[in-house]
Amino acid sequence: MATERASSDSADRATEDRSWRDRHPTAVFLATSIVVPLLAAAAAIVGSRIGADGALTAAIAQQEQSLKLVRAEEARKKRGEVYAELIDAANSFADFIDNLRATARRYEEEDSRRAPGTYVPNDVEINDEARVRAAFISKLNQVFVYGSDEGYATAEELRTLFGDGKALTPVRQRLNPAEIGIERPAYDAALKKLQLLMCREVSAEPRPSCR
Structure with missing residues (x-):
């Protein structure tokens, strides 16, 4: 019911x-x-x-990706600049050393009575060494900041070829041309290594020979 x-x-x-x-x-x-x-x-x-x-969300992600690309491009350009500037500074330093040795050798050869190691650098040479050495160290520091680990390691190889950092032209001290200079084969090899690294890291499309 x-x-x-x-x-x-x-x-x-x-x-x-x-x-x-x-x-x-x-x-x-x-x-x-x-x-x-x-x-x-x-x-x-x-x-x-x-x-x-x-x-x-998509716009933010796209903007972040664009910023990453811009930063990567800026870093690539900066790295190329510091590598190139280091190479120029190293060449200037190496040329100075070669010229100094040649000058000291000529000084001894001009007069047979001059004993080896009697050349005394002048003020211009002392100032020139200070300038090229400071420029090289400055560019080396830039590579430490902006270069890759491999780039800085290669730059350090170049640095060791310039000696222990002591001045080659101490004031009022004689030089022996046989004791100064740079090992050109080792220097050229280190320089070539840095150039190949620069080609790989800086070029937008590295050549196969750079790899």
Whole structure:
């Protein structure tokens, strides 16, 4: 009996709902006209928000990638500059040493009475050595900051070829040309190594021979 009564009540409510909709078609139409667009608008807002968030995330990622590329390009250019400047400074230093040795040797050869190791550098040579040595050390420090580990190690190979860092032209001290100079084969090999490294690290499209 309880089940039959419940079924009867549900049927009566359904009949009443249909009867109400039939009696008030305008209200039903207005409610539908308002609620459905509101739901659609809400869905559109949510969808646009999701789309906007996705677009913003993509834009941020693209900007970060662009910044990485810009920084990498700047680092590549800077590395090329410091390598090239170190090579120039090393060549100037090596040329100074060769010229100093040649000058001391000529001094001895001009007069057979002059004993070996009697040449005394003049003020110009002393100042020139200080200048080229300082320039080389400065460029070496730049490679330490901006170069790769391999680049700095190669630069250190060059540095060791210039001696222990002591001045070659101490004031009022005689020089023996046999005791100064630079080992050209070793110097040229170290320089070539740095040039090949520069080609690999700096060139946008390194030649196969650079690798």
